[in-house]
Amino acid sequence: MDWTKIIDVVKNVLMMLAPQFKSPDSVVGVEEVKEALVGINELGLLMVLRFKDGLDFGDFGAILDKWKNDPEFKAKMEAAYTGYDKIPAEFKDIDAGEGIELAAEQVGYLPKLIEAFKKEEAQPAPAPEPAE
Numbered sequence: 001m002d003w004t005k006i007i008d009v010v011k012n013v014l015m016m017l018a019p020q021f022k023s024p025d026s027v028v029g030v031e032e033v034k035e036a037l038v039g040i041n042e043l044g045l046l047m048v049l050r051f052k053d054g055l056d057f058g059d060f061g062a063i064l065d066k067w068k069n070d071p072e073f074k075a076k077m078e079a080a081y082t083g084y085d086k087i088p089a090e091f092k093d094i095d096a097g098e099g100i101e102l103a104a105e106q107v108g109y110l111p112k113l114i115e116a117f118k119k120e121e122a123q124p125a126p127a128p129e130p131a132e
């Protein structure tokens with residue numbers, strides 16, 4: 001059973017449902033909240049992979065390296081930071097559709113997070129490559 005496909009389907013269904021639950025009273029979207037959520041997830045992924053043997057100064061170096069060498073990561077972090085002051089207003093104005101939208105975003109990160117945790121478990125005894 002390929003559960004990553006199931007997560008994909010769940011995410012797509014949530015994104016399809018979200019507009020149905022939009023409230024006409026909602027005046028602001030959840031862009032800033034969503035960008036912050038992405039930033040937290042990206043940082044979380046990095047931490048799961050890096051901090052498995054405890055926190056040390058090399059780990060901060062690793063985050064800095066990623067910041068310098070991975071433009072996509074840097075862009076996500078900057079997006080998370082930019083406009084963060086609008087987050088409280090977005091939260092106040094959240095409707096069910098926007099909640100579902102955020103849930104879909106988070107669901108999309110589950111496979112990556114689970115994969116990262118698996119890598120940690122596999123560290124002492126790496127699984128053999130599956131034969132073709």
Ligand SMILES: [Ca+2]
Nearest residue numbers: 026028093094
């Ligand atoms: Ca809203």
Ligand SMILES: [Ca+2]
Nearest residue numbers: 035079082083
């Ligand atoms: Ca932002």
